[in-house]
Amino acid sequence: MKTGEVIREFVAKDGRKVILRTLKWEDLDDLLDFINSLVEEGANILRTEKVSREEEIEWLSGVFKRLEKGEIFCVAAEVDGHLAANSEIVRGVGHSRHVGFIGIAVKKGFRSIGIGTEMMRALEEHARKIGLKVLALSVFANNQHAINLYRKMGFVETGRIPKRFFKDGAYIDEIIMTKMLE
Numbered sequence: 001m002k003t004g005e006v007i008r009e010f011v012a013k014d015g016r017k018v019i020l021r022t023l024k025w026e027d028l029d030d031l032l033d034f035i036n037s038l039v040e041e042g043a044n045i046l047r048t049e050k051v052s053r054e055e056e057i058e059w060l061s062g063v064f065k066r067l068e069k070g071e072i073f074c075v076a077a078e079v080d081g082h083l084a085a086n087s088e089i090v091r092g093v094g095h096s097r098h099v100g101f102i103g104i105a106v107k108k109g110f111r112s113i114g115i116g117t118e119m120m121r122a123l124e125e126h127a128r129k130i131g132l133k134v135l136a137l138s139v140f141a142n143n144q145h146a147i148n149l150y151r152k153m154g155f156v157e158t159g160r161i162p163k164r165f166f167k168d169g170a171y172i173d174e175i176i177m178t179k180m181l182e
Contacts, residue, residue: 003064007075007122012113019078020122023063023086027076030083032056034107041108042168044140063088070130075122077106077115084110087119089127089135100127102137104146111145120153124181133181140165141173155179 001007004024012018023031036050051059066072070091077085087104091097102123106116127135137155139146155177164174 001073003067008118010114010118012079012110012115014113016079016113018084018115018118020075020118021078022067023060023074023076025060025064027083028053028056028060031060031086034083034086034105037107038105043105043108044143044146044167045105066090073123073126073130075119075126077110077119079110079115083107085115085119087123089123089132091130091132098131098133100132100135102135104137116146116149117153120149124153124179128181135179135181137177139175139177140167141175147175147177150177153179 001022003022004026005022007020007022009017009019032051032053035047035056038045039047039050063072063074067074072088072090074086074088076083076087085104085106087102089100089102092099092101102120104116104119104123124135135155137150139150141160156179157175158178159176161174161176163171165172
């Protein structure tokens with residue numbers, strides 16, 4: 001798919017129009033705002049420190065290189081001209097080329113309105129199109145909202161790493177969830 005290509009449009013549960021599309025270079029500042037807003041919020045993501053513009057340029061450049069090679073596929077959600085969510089599916093390498101690893105994040109103020117569900121559907125459609133057989137993801141065990149979404153989408157818990165994360169003075173397990181596409 002080309003950069004900025006629209007995958008689909010829909011109306012979120014709160015009435016706002018959402019455009020699901022691939023990333024484009026013009027998203028740089030929105031992506032920077034997006035990741036830094038998640039860090040500020042203390043969202044359940046691996047990153048704990050804000051990102052500089054230079055770091056985001058380097059990251060986005062790497063994403064586009066990987067897109068060209070077919071190693072990654074990204075779906076962004078645009079609402080009112082700005083990114084509200086971003087997701088990716090990374091194809092495994094070698095003996096795990098049939099597995100796609102999913103990452104998804106939705107900005108505060110845009111959760112629980114159907115964006116995550118539609119992004120997961122778009123990722124799964126692409127995964128099937130490129131012949132993936134297994135989808136996998138990991139989630140903080142205290143992120144019940146995300147876990148509920150993944151279960152609704154057909155994912156099941158297939159593993160757990162106890163005390164994988166230490167956040168806000170407490171240990172949190174990492175849950176590994178998978179979905180078979182066959």
